[in-house]
Amino acid sequence: MSSLQTKLYSLEFTKALPLQSGTHFGPYTLKVETYGTLNAKKSNAVLICHALNASHHVAGVNDSGQTGWWDNMVGPGKPVDTNHFFVIGINNLGSCFGSTGPMSPDPATGIPYGASFPILTVEDWVLSQSYVADYFGVQKFAAVMGGSLGGMQAIAWGMMFPERVGHCIVIASSANLSAQNIAFNEIARNAIMSDPDFHQGNFYAHAVVPKSGLRVARMIGHITYLSNDDMAEKFGRVLRRPTGAKQDYQFSFDTEFEVESYLRYQGDKFADYFDANTYLLITRALDYFDPAMDYENDLSKAFAHIQANFLVISFSTDWRFAPQRSREIVKALLDNKHRVAYAEIDAPHGHDAFLLDDARYHALIQSYFVKMQGECN
Amino acid sequence: MSFEAIRADFSAIANWVKPNSTLLDLGCGDGVFLEYIRRAKQVKTYGVEISDEQVLACVAKDLDVIQQDLEGGLALFEDQSFDTVVLSQTLQTIHQTEAILREVVRVGKECVVSFPNFAHWSHRAAVFMGHMPVTKSLPYDWYNTPNVRVLTIKDFESLASKIGIRILDRVVLHDSQEVKWCANLFGSLAIYRVGRT
Secondary structure (H helix, E strand, C coil): CCCCCCEEEEEEECCCEECCCCCEECCEEEEEEEECCCCCCCCCEEEEECCCCCCCCCCCECCCCCECCCCCCEECCCCEECCCCEEEEECCCCCCCCCCCCCCECCCCCCECHHHCCCCCHHHHHHHHHHHHHHCCCCCEEEEEEECHHHHHHHHHHHHCHHHEEEEEEECCCCCCCHHHHHHHHHHHHHHHCCHHHHHHCHHHHCCCCHHHHHHHHHHHHHHHCCHHHHHHHCCCCECCCCCCCCCCCCCCCCCEHHHHHHHHHHHHHHHHCCHHHHHHHHHHHHHCCCCHHHCCCHHHHCCCCCCEEEEEEECCCCCCCHHHHHHHHHHHHHCCCCEEEEEECCCCHHHHHHCCCHHHHHHHHHHHHHHHHHHC | CCHHHHHHHHHHHHCCCCCCCEEEEECCCCCHHHHHHHHHHCCEEEEEECCHHHHHHHHHCCCCEEECCHHHCCCCCCCCCEEEEEEECCHHHCCCHHHHHHHHHHHEEEEEEEEEECCCHHHHHHHHCCCCCCCCCCCCCCCCCCCCCCECHHHHHHHHHHCCEEEEEEEEEECCEECCCCHHHHCCEEEEEEEEC
């Protein structure tokens, strides 16, 4: 197995980015990590788009000892094989892992943007990602791939730059959020915004972080990423007690059940590393994504100009981005007789399944990429 | 089923498929027919398949395949959206027989339906001897067969007329040879070209 050949970039863009909201934003920095080698024809580039809380650090172990968020998918000999493909991970604008975001200082004032950071959309991200492609001289991606919100970016790529993407790989995603899904996001945002430490988004100046809000936001998110069966199996009604101790109630509001302990741990961990304004921004981008809106809410019409081949994958127990939502994407592609393969993986892990190592899921991606290798030569 | 028998089956269907048309194969398995027809007739193809391994095999062949259960109908496909819809040796594995036949002729301008003929003399002989048949066209034991509806040529034709399916053409095969005489007795595989009445 050859090495991952990781390279880290901080790309500065001086030209302001025109945003869907009508304003412009810039200059800005995008943090980028690449793996593998771009071939001479520059035809083997794969863009991996991240979802809510991930980053440009897709694979391998970085200087801080953190393993990439899709390390089981991307690397030498892995389904997205970096021995054959040049993989690009970008930390999206507005995120909090090195790209310009609400916590970055506004050059005009010298203080963090905070609440003045503009609202971004999936399409804004895709436009900024196209400038990263330009930087590497990639005229056409072999594939743009992502799960959940990352899948939405892959869809937007297929629509906005039909001639610049060969394959769109859309996993556990949807062509827009349901009311229930927006509602979950609103609860999360509300938890953050009602935290007294939020200070209308300008908490940086107060040297505080709205941790309790972030904690609750992450807890509600986590519940929706798991299936009911998965939670039952992981935690059941088991009480949080030292090994050997009696499994009795303590009649208190402290951590009683294992599931509470898990949620509190996940919430605390998240509140320590994630920016509250970024959470608001990214969940709003999720809510706003609706590519059919400009086409009389007809997704088939919206997809008319797509040229890419699609691979769409859903997971049977994912109720946050249910298989039915993936089938809507598939139907719109079929209506246009676009090329599409669709797999519905019977997996117990809910929405999180797209990040996990499942033999059938990974075999499918591997097979799809092996087939793509021939097109890149 | 032998390789030759598959070929005879395929070429009989291919005779009905127009070049450069669109074709949907329901229960496409590992995609071997789709691969054949795509090459033989430059047809734009899609397959529907339920099994994980078969879907993977189709993806490896660079085929467009949709994973779904045919028992749930064909909601992903619009009316008359394909020139040809093929239901090849799959009808006998589906519980919702009438529903799937109605769906097939809704989606396809023309359709091909094929199935093993239970009335072939070898099957009749097996039953006469007191056993369920295990033959080339029905290769399973009664306790492990994926077939849930066994039918005969006569049965299919009477159901077709009952539910408003028009039979446009028929080829009956046995051991890769066309059977012209006493088809319901000497044919082990029936292939129909059908459409909406």
